[in-house]
Amino acid sequence: MSTVNPLELPGRRPVRYKDMIKITSFEKVTSFLFALNFLIGMFFVAMFFMWLGTVQIVRIEPVPIVMVEPKPPGDNPKGYEEDVEAPGLEESQDFTEPRIEETFLAVTDAVTATSGALVAMNTGATSSSHGSGLGDRRSPGGTGGGGGKDYSDRWKINITARNIDSFARILDQFNIECVVFGGGVSTFDYAKNLSDTAPTKYSLEKSDGRSVYNPSEENAIVWTKELCEKAGIRTAGRFPTHAYPVELNAILTKLEFDKAKAAGKTMDEVRRTTFEVRGAGGGFQFVITNQEYQVAIRR
Numbered sequence: 001m002s003t004v005n006p007l008e009l010p011g012r013r014p015v016r017y018k019d020m021i022k023i024t025s026f027e028k029v030t031s032f033l034f035a036l037n038f039l040i041g042m043f044f045v046a047m048f049f050m051w052l053g054t055v056q057i058v059r060i061e062p063v064p065i066v067m068v069e070p071k072p073p074g075d076n077p078k079g080y081e082e083d084v085e086a087p088g089l090e091e092s093q094d095f096t097e098p099r100i101e102e103t104f105l106a107v108t109d110a111v112t113a114t115s116g117a118l119v120a121m122n123t124g125a126t127s128s129s130h131g132s133g134l135g136d137r138r139s140p141g142g143t144g145g146g147g148g149k150d151y152s153d154r155w156k157i158n159i160t161a162r163n164i165d166s167f168a169r170i171l172d173q174f175n176i177e178c179v180v181f182g183g184g185v186s187t188f189d190y191a192k193n194l195s196d197t198a199p200t201k202y203s204l205e206k207s208d209g210r211s212v213y214n215p216s217e218e219n220a221i222v223w224t225k226e227l228c229e230k231a232g233i234r235t236a237g238r239f240p241t242h243a244y245p246v247e248l249n250a251i252l253t254k255l256e257f258d259k260a261k262a263a264g265k266t267m268d269e270v271r272r273t274t275f276e277v278r279g280a281g282g283g284f285q286f287v288i289t290n291q292e293y294q295v296a297i298r299r
Helices: 025-054 100-122 164-173 218-230 246-262
Strands: 155-158 177-182 185-192 200-204 211-213 239-244 270-280 283-293
Touching (some): 164 283, 185 218, 218 239, 239 246, 246 283
Antiparallel strands (some): 177 185
């Protein structure tokens, strides 16, 4: 009598797993291309970040805007020639009735003056012109006559140094140039790179619009003249001074405005601002040592 093992199923065949997990050539090529594309992409991403590390981004700081209150116009001289409306009664002179004797005398004077004028017209002489006496001498453009002072009248800049070489380095750091004009010479002669052995010299037919400030220290005046002569600029009988760049002028204006604002003053109340050059971190910087105020005129 035959017996059946309960652990074995009738008709069962062994499974051949080798044929089931076989990888085809198509799958191998596809996997290779995918891995290659992934490596190339990672390479370009790494190169991109390396390129970003070499790029120098220059950040340009915006120029600070200094809020200056508009100045009220000044009083014009008396007159009404340029007024829009006709003069009123307040401009008319007092009128009094002349006496009969004065009337006859005025008529005689008028006839005499007219006869003399007729004779003068026949002589061919040029008559002198005279004004009507109604003008008020108003300046053209803008309101004019502001109550505030100009920078050149309000600023006092002290540049102190031990010697002329240190003085020249200070001027070069702030791009301040020496300029000489006047003395019968029609050109404006400039000198820059003053700390070099041979400073650079150039001339302009007219001023380039930069702000010009006179040195206040006695040594600065002498050294400015010597630096101009070092650059080959004749200073005899001429006026040597300093030409400040627009950027430096904006910095000084901002310092002055902040100083007045911290003191609770307006720019019209600033009578004088004193600047001084001091050493800072191996270089130099401008600081305000004193600021004087006056009573602001409210209109």
